[in-house]
Amino acid sequence: MQAVVTGATGFLGKRLVQSLCREGVSVRCVVRRSSNVGGLRDFLGDDWRKVDVARTELTDFSACVDALSGADVVYHAAAGLTGSTSTLFLNTVIPTRVLMDAALEVEVRRFVLISSLGVYGTASLPSGSVLDESSPVEPEPHLRDPYTYSKVVQEQAAWEAWRERRLPLVVVRPGVIFGLERGVLSGRVGVQVGGRLIAMGGGQTLPYTFVENCADAIALAGMEPGLEGEVFNVIDDDPPTAARLLKMLRRAGRRPRTVRVPGALIGGFSGLYEWYHRYSRGQLPGVITRYRSASMWKKLRFTNEKARRQLRWRPEVAFDEAFRRSLQGPDGRQ
Template sequence: MTLLITGAGGYLGRALVAAARARGHAVRALTRGAPPAGWAGDSGIESWQADLSEKVPQAAFAGIDALIHAAARMGGDDADHGRETVAPTGPVLEAAARAGARLVLVSSMAVPGTTGLAPMAVVDETTPPDPDPALRDAYARAKLAQERIAREVAARHGAPLRIVRPGAIFGPGRVWNAHLGPTLGRLVIGPRHAGELPLCWRPHAAQALLLAAETPQAPGVEVIHALDDDRPDRARYLAALGRPGLPLPWRALDLGAAALAPVAPRLPGLLRRPTLRARLMPLRYANARLHALGWRAEAGFEAAMAAALSGRDVA
């Protein structure tokens, strides 16, 4: 296949390009900055450099079989996310749909909401998106907006669309995530319970997204949660990092955030109940749709984390 990958120079994008080439695909790698030097020696990688917040290079879409839209802002405020994540989504997916390509959007497990969920409930693709994004962070709001735009484009063109929601991606140079809780020095403060962390090792995320692009799909929308099979709780994760934890009861944290609800819009992240629940609430997760695509785990948690801490993407 010929795949167009946006955000190809980013943390996930570089892994996607490498995995796509290993599977024999030709790659059009669209980057905001200069492409990695190693790509120059690979005739199967065609580099395109463009700032999607300013212009979408239409010529890059000619003849592609599938688009994996991974370009997105990770940090910043609503204006940053609006400019670099939300605004380019429509034009990028429109160009791919006009080219007759399959559409794959890299979304996030930040999208499902926790409203109405009890502790230890199972979150899967039928869990509704968060109905109150105003009390979430800018990243979650941007991903909710991306999914809405992607659905509109797919419906307008009758195009096949897979929305893939990776969990918190970890790998070399990235072993921390917002689900662990706030820190005080090396001490990590937060609940200790049997709830799972919604994680996705970087090679697992790349495999999931490539399968989403490769696997035939009828016109319509399919949502897939890209999550590892081996999902540790916080205590197990912190043990792998060698970090001490200060346990706080989940019930107390939740009641405290509920009491602050009248002034929540003026409070920082974890003091707003929807944000607190999205990051720290004890939940379980399902990835059956991912397995239905043919995805298979390449490593368990400890092996994947050991590889990440050693700077490798292979267990």
């Protein structure tokens, strides 16, 4: 099997390339001209000799066609993670459109899109609901954050290509990916304001997946037959609650400076924060709104049953071990 991986220089992409190499897959990494492949080379070690690298801008259709020639499967992990809405649109939505056009042109057998669990519209779900692949996609992405907005629009474009042009699409929606380099804290625990972590609630389960486990699931999404049109959520078996994660961090000697907002007060606090952000014309950054709070810090239950059943995925590294391996970074912070 010949696979193409975009975003191969990234946190997830590196592990995906490694996972594919271990499966004996021949991998071509499509990276931009400005990408630094040194980290990927060091990370892969001996496997580096097994991959080839195509320097291609994902906005250049004919260059993408060349880069994809002979490919059976495209794993599209490249995306912007930070920046304004327009920056994220340029780095996520437009490259996806061009790459899908090229994939259709060379008639790949499978196009695996790495989306995000963040695309679900969780604000309207009752507390305690199970979030699975049938849960609704965010109907108001503009009320979330620029990243979520870009991932929702990216998926919309991909589903349109699946429906109207028969792109052989499989969508993978990982939860928060953690691991060395990123640490274990994320926006699902709370937000950083002025050097402090405002920890929201604590009882909410964190939809976490260790980067190596996640990469294995994605690799399988390109290999198992008959999955076109399917979506897979990727969350590990035993994700912690936010309170448990913070306790584990303290036990490990990491003490993020934390102010805790109890779960019952999140709605009121968020309304007040949102009001003050407007009233003070941005003295506090506009990172907390009632809508975002209802989306991010609700107590939900998560399942990986579909990925376990249809991808035959088993997260190999259990949470406690993944946590230990992730803490070798500077402060356990994402």
